[in-house]
Amino acid sequence: MGAQLRIYRRRMRSVKATKKITKAMELISASRIVKAQQRVAASTPYANELTRAVTAVATYSSTNHPLTTPHENPKRAAILIISADRGMAGAYSNNAIKEGEQLAAMVRERGLQTTSYLVGRKAVNYYKFRNRDIAGSWTGFSDNPTYANAKEVADSLITAFLADSSQDVTGVDEIHIVFTEFKSMLTQNAMAKRMLPLEVVESDSPVATGLLPMYEFEPNAGDVLNALLPRFIEARIFNAMLQSAASEHAARRRAMKSATDNADDLIKSLTRLANAARQAEITQEISEIVGGADALASASAGSE
């Protein structure tokens, strides 16, 4: 076998091996999107009920809760970025990180400092590489977050929020979250939202049941709000994590699908090249044989 042909064959083998891997990853992601979507759907009733409850309490009680009232003189804002642990998902993590950068720039324009809370190894690496301070980071669960994970993140954010920002350097006055909204299999959007202080009137989710009832609170509105708001933040973060996980799988599936398609194209063109090389080799061998026979024939003819 000729050297050229051997090289083509070797490249084809390696591309085929890569294709098997990308194909497998594509299929795995495709099956996980469905599961992730189901988890988003399963968490929706709880999130909806909580939103309804928080809206009701905040609307009908005159309590001035620290979690609902904007700080008069905000100093610092926390930005929570939810990214992926693994790559091979196209621009998924980059989009979330970039959205976070934009948000940070906007917050700084208002004269606030930012502190970063990161979920997912990709965001952590991005910040570490640039030697930026990280107030908190969590990794290892980006593709399959549990409620306990969300609780852990929410706890440290709420602690930072309740700390007095004028004395405590870890204290923050605002909490923003950057996550990837799962719109459909094809569309996922990185988006930034302010979580705290709460914007209780949510324009994008109108309360379907019309007027909210005048609740009686047990024990009282303030205590209810105290107990309710941390849960609300946890549920919001959990929902953002679940949506991000679904988006991550969708992004990975798409990236792996195009990798598989590219491998197919590459294999096709390499096959053509290998065939041409093989044909050229055969042609050359034939012409060598014919040339050799000719030479022999003319040599023996001359000796007679």
Place this chain on the structure above:
Amino acid sequence: MALNVELVSPTQQVWSGQAVMVSARTTDGDLGILPGHTPLFGVLVDGAVSIKGVDGTTKEFNVQGGFLSVSNNRVSILTESVN
């Protein structure tokens, strides 16, 4: 007239259906809810929530903290974890 009851946790809807009575323990003490109850929002403590269904069966759930909201014969119980 019956109550529409929903028991939800962050990861799933645990139970939903029609009931004649719901009892739970709030921070102020045990509470029973029958159809026509005034709108109420309560904080639950760890303990049992029992739902008496329209078919006469009683279901017991062990909740760890949570909230109970009642309005227009609709009872939602939100809890972090159910056993």
